[in-house]
Amino acid sequence: MKLVPLGDRVVLKQLVAEETTKSGIVLxxxxxxxxxxxxxxxxxxxxxxxxxxxxxxxKVGDQVIYSKYAGTDVKLDDEEYIVVKQSDILAVIEA
Amino acid sequence: MKLVPLGDRVVLKQLVAEETTKSGIVLxxxxxxxxxxxxxxxxxxxxxxxxxxxxxxxKVGDQVIYSKYAGTDVKLDDEEYIVVKQSDILAVIEA
Amino acid sequence: MKLVPLGDRVVLKQLVAEETTKSGIVLxxxxxxxxxxxxxxxxxxxxxxxxxxxxxxxKVGDQVIYSKYAGTDVKLDDEEYIVVKQSDILAVIEA
Amino acid sequence: MKLVPLGDRVVLKQLVAEETTKSGIVLxxxxxxxxxxxxxxxxxxxxxxxxxxxxxxxKVGDQVIYSKYAGTDVKLDDEEYIVVKQSDILAVIEA
Amino acid sequence: MKLVPLGDRVVLKQLVAEETTKSGIVLxxxxxxxxxxxxxxxxxxxxxxxxxxxxxxxKVGDQVIYSKYAGTDVKLDDEEYIVVKQSDILAVIEA
Amino acid sequence: MKLVPLGDRVVLKQLVAEETTKSGIVLxxxxxxxxxxxxxxxxxxxxxxxxxxxxxxxKVGDQVIYSKYAGTDVKLDDEEYIVVKQSDILAVIEA
Amino acid sequence: MKLVPLGDRVVLKQLVAEETTKSGIVLxxxxxxxxxxxxxxxxxxxxxxxxxxxxxxxKVGDQVIYSKYAGTDVKLDDEEYIVVKQSDILAVIEA
Numbered sequence: 252m253k254l255v256p257l258g259d260r261v262v263l264k265q266l267v268a269e270e271t272t273k274s275g276i277v278l279x280x281x282x283x284x285x286x287x288x289x290x291x292x293x294x295x296x297x298x299x300x301x302x303x304x305x306x307x308x309x310k311v312g313d314q315v316i317y318s319k320y321a322g323t324d325v326k327l328d329d330e331e332y333i334v335v336k337q338s339d340i341l342a343v344i345e346a
Numbered sequence: 347m348k349l350v351p352l353g354d355r356v357v358l359k360q361l362v363a364e365e366t367t368k369s370g371i372v373l374x375x376x377x378x379x380x381x382x383x384x385x386x387x388x389x390x391x392x393x394x395x396x397x398x399x400x401x402x403x404x405k406v407g408d409q410v411i412y413s414k415y416a417g418t419d420v421k422l423d424d425e426e427y428i429v430v431k432q433s434d435i436l437a438v439i440e441a
Numbered sequence: 442m443k444l445v446p447l448g449d450r451v452v453l454k455q456l457v458a459e460e461t462t463k464s465g466i467v468l469x470x471x472x473x474x475x476x477x478x479x480x481x482x483x484x485x486x487x488x489x490x491x492x493x494x495x496x497x498x499x500k501v502g503d504q505v506i507y508s509k510y511a512g513t514d515v516k517l518d519d520e521e522y523i524v525v526k527q528s529d530i531l532a533v534i535e536a
Numbered sequence: 537m538k539l540v541p542l543g544d545r546v547v548l549k550q551l552v553a554e555e556t557t558k559s560g561i562v563l564x565x566x567x568x569x570x571x572x573x574x575x576x577x578x579x580x581x582x583x584x585x586x587x588x589x590x591x592x593x594x595k596v597g598d599q600v601i602y603s604k605y606a607g608t609d610v611k612l613d614d615e616e617y618i619v620v621k622q623s624d625i626l627a628v629i630e631a
Numbered sequence: 632m633k634l635v636p637l638g639d640r641v642v643l644k645q646l647v648a649e650e651t652t653k654s655g656i657v658l659x660x661x662x663x664x665x666x667x668x669x670x671x672x673x674x675x676x677x678x679x680x681x682x683x684x685x686x687x688x689x690k691v692g693d694q695v696i697y698s699k700y701a702g703t704d705v706k707l708d709d710e711e712y713i714v715v716k717q718s719d720i721l722a723v724i725e726a
Numbered sequence: 727m728k729l730v731p732l733g734d735r736v737v738l739k740q741l742v743a744e745e746t747t748k749s750g751i752v753l754x755x756x757x758x759x760x761x762x763x764x765x766x767x768x769x770x771x772x773x774x775x776x777x778x779x780x781x782x783x784x785k786v787g788d789q790v791i792y793s794k795y796a797g798t799d800v801k802l803d804d805e806e807y808i809v810v811k812q813s814d815i816l817a818v819i820e821a
Numbered sequence: 822m823k824l825v826p827l828g829d830r831v832v833l834k835q836l837v838a839e840e841t842t843k844s845g846i847v848l849x850x851x852x853x854x855x856x857x858x859x860x861x862x863x864x865x866x867x868x869x870x871x872x873x874x875x876x877x878x879x880k881v882g883d884q885v886i887y888s889k890y891a892g893t894d895v896k897l898d899d900e901e902y903i904v905v906k907q908s909d910i911l912a913v914i915e916a
Contacts (some may be wrong), residue, residue, distance in 0.1 A: 302398030
């Protein structure tokens with residue numbers, strides 16, 4: 252099963268926070284604040300949304316920073332996703 | 347009797363949460379959070395809604411994810427439905 | 442006396458909740474939640490409302506479902522009515 | 537002195553609630569809820585209000601139902617009036 | 632010094648409440664509620680305000696009724712004025 | 727260093743409240759309420775702001791009255807300024 | 822890694838508050854209020870944002886004053902940034 256977002260919506264998958272010490276030991280559960288980095292999993296078609304033309308600027312695979320309180324958590328096949336509007340994506344992270 | 351939604355409204359029927367263990371035993375009453383998956387039962391005609399042209403993108407039979415706090419619960423002939431605006435539908439689930 | 446609604450307003454008369462057991466005994470006063478089903482009594486002319494063109498889609502005699510917290514209760518000649526905007530009508534019930 | 541409303545405003549005079557028993561005895565002070573019926577005393581010119589064209593639909597002498605919490609109470613020459621926007625008038629009462 | 636209002640703003644001077652008994656004795660301090668009658672002292676040029684064309688309808692010297700909670704109190708040369716937007720003026724009082 | 731405001735913003739410098747008695751003695755600290763008079767220090771270019779064309783009407787050196795709760799206090803080189811949108815300026819004071 | 826802002830967003834890096842006495846001694850930790858001065862690190866492309874054309878006016882390297890409560894804090898590679906909309910930038914500081 253996969254999620255096909257409508258309008259200007261984007262499906263994100265939160266990146267696992269890098270909770271690893273320099274020596275390589277993973278320290279789970281320390282990252283209390285919800286990380287805002289996520290990967291784009293699916294992108295809606297854009298078009299006229301709420302009477303306004305929206306052009307989609309992000310693409311599948313983009314690493315993005317999204318607004319802390321935005322979006323809806325969705326669980327599908329035991330995977331958790333966040334569905335946001337593109338306007339809740341602040342920036343793309345380029346390597 | 348059937349519900350014919352007006353404007354950009356969509357009638358949804360919540361999917362029964364799959365509360366079944368791997369061995370096939372149904373565990374009712376465990377899913378406390380309201381599931382956000384629903385099936386589209388009827389779709390409004392769209393057109394000009396609140397001064398803005400809305401094109402309907404979902405169709406009867408679609409499995410959809412909708413916004414957690416959206417919509418109005420409606421009971422008709424002892425069946426419960428949720429009437430939402432299409433903009434409250436986040437994504438279609440494709441098999 | 443009759444109510445002639447202005448703009449995109451619609452006058453509704455709440456349907457008496459069918460509080461009848463299968464054997465036909467009426468059980469008044471059990472339906473605590475305000476029923477959302479109503480009949481359309483009068484329909485405004487539509488036209489430009491708040492700067493937006495509104496086309497009236499419901500007609501007198503329609504059975505409708507309306508938004509739970511919408512509308513204004515009005516008493517005229519000891520009859521109670523609800524005046525709503527058409528956008529507060531969610532769906533028409535077809536037999 | 538008279539009130540000449542601006543824009544889409546309408547001056548109303550609340551109708552005295554008909555607190556009369558069938559035998560003709562007036563029972564003052566029983567009508568605790570503010571009656572929503574009023575007579576139109578003066579009508580603004582309409583035109584462009586807040587950037588939107590408003591056409592006045594009510595006329596002096598109309599009996600109207602207006603929205604319960606709308607309007608501003610105004611006292612002039614010991615007479616009390618309510619000044620509302622036309623959009624706060626729900627319906628005209630026709631005899 | 633004088634106040635020259637910008638845009639759709641209007642400078643008002645509150646009328647002294649007529650706290651005089653029929654025999655002509657002035658009873659100061661009895662009028663606890665802020666009177667809503669005022670005289671227009673200066674009128675802004677109108678024009679495009681917040682993206683909307685506003686035509687000024689009141690003129691200097693008009694006696695007006697304004698919305699109870701509107702406007703900003705301004706003190707200049709020990710005189711107190713109220714600066715309101717024209718849309719906060721409900722009606723002009725004609726003699 | 728100087729502040730160059732963007733869009734429809736205006737940099738103001740609050741006028742020192744004239745806390746001087748008639749005999750010329752300055753009484754500092756008595757003026758508890760924040761004075762609303764200010765001098766225009768810099769004016770943004772105007773243009774399209776939030777999708778609306780804004781024409782700047784004030785100029786550097788103008789004495790203005792601004793809305794009591796508007797604007798952002800800014801400190802630069804130990805001088806305090808207020809940055810407001812032009813629409814928060816109520817009136818220009820002319821001598 | 823670098824942040825590439827979308828739409829009308831701007832990535833800022835807060836300037837270290839100049840907590841230095843005149844004799845040159847740095848006094849860290851005294852500046853309790855969050856400084857509003859920042860340097861522009863990256864500028865979105867502008868274009869149509871929420872249905873309105875936005876032209877970017879700031880450029881990388883600009884020293885700016887931004888609205889106190891605006892923006893989202895973002896941490897990337899142990900550096901902290903603030904992502905704001907251009908409309909939250911009040912003024913550019915020119916030397």
